Amino acid sequence: MKDMLVAAVCMEAVPFEVKRNLDLTYEIALKAASEGAVIACFPELSLTGYMLDGLEGIYGSEGGEELLGYLGDIANETGLILMAGLVEVRKGRRPMIAHSVAVPGGPVMLHRKTHLSPQEKRVYEAGDEIRVFSEKGSTFGIQLCYEGHFPEISSIMALMGAEVIFFPHASPRGLPDEKITSWLRHLRARAYDNSIYVVACNQAGTLRAGVQFPGVALVLKPDGKILASYAGQGPHILFAELKAGLFSETRGHEMKFFLPSRRPELYAGILKSGPMRPV
Numbered sequence: 001m002k003d004m005l006v007a008a009v010c011m012e013a014v015p016f017e018v019k020r021n022l023d024l025t026y027e028i029a030l031k032a033a034s035e036g037a038v039i040a041c042f043p044e045l046s047l048t049g050y051m052l053d054g055l056e057g058i059y060g061s062e063g064g065e066e067l068l069g070y071l072g073d074i075a076n077e078t079g080l081i082l083m084a085g086l087v088e089v090r091k092g093r094r095p096m097i098a099h100s101v102a103v104p105g106g107p108v109m110l111h112r113k114t115h116l117s118p119q120e121k122r123v124y125e126a127g128d129e130i131r132v133f134s135e136k137g138s139t140f141g142i143q144l145c146y147e148g149h150f151p152e153i154s155s156i157m158a159l160m161g162a163e164v165i166f167f168p169h170a171s172p173r174g175l176p177d178e179k180i181t182s183w184l185r186h187l188r189a190r191a192y193d194n195s196i197y198v199v200a201c202n203q204a205g206t207l208r209a210g211v212q213f214p215g216v217a218l219v220l221k222p223d224g225k226i227l228a229s230y231a232g233q234g235p236h237i238l239f240a241e242l243k244a245g246l247f248s249e250t251r252g253h254e255m256k257f258f259l260p261s262r263r264p265e266l267y268a269g270i271l272k273s274g275p276m277r278p279v
Contacts, residue, residue, distance in 0.1 A: 001163040001244045002137035007032035007040040008238040010215035010230065012205035013085075013170070015049030016058060018067065022047055025084055026074050028237060033078035035239055038136055043203040044144045044170040045085040045097065050203065052123050055087055055095050064089055068100060068108045075102035081135055083142065085168055088112065094125040099142050099168055103135050111142040115150055132160045140164040145171055148200075149186055151193070152270070158194035158259060163247055165190065167200035169216075176214040176231035183218055184226075192224030195250045195257045197242050204235045222250040 009028055013021050025042060032040040047067065048058055059067065067086060075082045082102040089095050097113040097120065112127025130153060132141045141157035148167050157165055167187060171179065183200060191198040197220065204215030217238035219228040228240040251257045
């Protein structure tokens with residue numbers, strides 16, 4: 001990987017107000033680019049807001065394809081790799097929770113959420129691909145909120161070459177400090193066990209029906225230690241410099257890089273559906 005400055009964005013994502021959210025995304029992207037960021041990561045469903053109903057008319061007369069085009073335009077203007085969250089509406093099928101990766105001068109790609117919460121399963125369809133992206137000298141993956149609780153995904157991404165995993169969230173309830181504490185329980189393990197950088201951010205503010213999202217952002221080093229963090233009630237941009245040297249140092253230490261010692265031949269049981277039973 002290369003040294004790079006990343007921006008982890010906490011923002012208010014108002015449900016159904018796509019134009020308002022897109023305009024705010026543009027403003028924040030300009031700010032992040034002016035600070036020298038290479039990647040700006042926005043929260044889960046940052047463009048559409050987090051919704052479990054009323055999705056049919058979310059884009060009005062303009063479809064989601066136009067929205068992806070706008071994101072590409074922002075990436076081209078700012079020079080940022082831009083990651084933003086949206087609902088992918090598909091004719092004749094259930095919608096999907098997706099996160100876009102807009103690359104300057106390149107395509108706009110999507111990560112589709114593979115593991116849905118119980119409430120989301122009633123509305124959305126899950127994605128069926130774990131992938132990584134290689135852009136501007138770095139390879140990274142994306143996991144959306146609930147996906148972060150499945151350690152296998154992070155290990156697969158690390159084995160595919162990911163040096164950084166981004167965890168955009170739309171995680172309501174709780175005080176900011178409580179949310180940070182909750183995240184550290186599992187995200188620190190994702191960083192430490194796989195020797196990768198972790199970058200996480202959440203929606204922020206009080207939205208429809210009084211639902212409150214604590215503004216939280218977190219960046220972890222490949223050894224699991226905190227590089228940068230923010231915990232507050234309002235919007236914020238957390239900047240952090242990811243150093244290639246620290247990544248290489250961690251990966252080069254035989255007692256800090258655990259993946260080479262895996263024994264996949266013992267793990268067949270985890271591929272089976274349902275609980276494992278003792279033999």
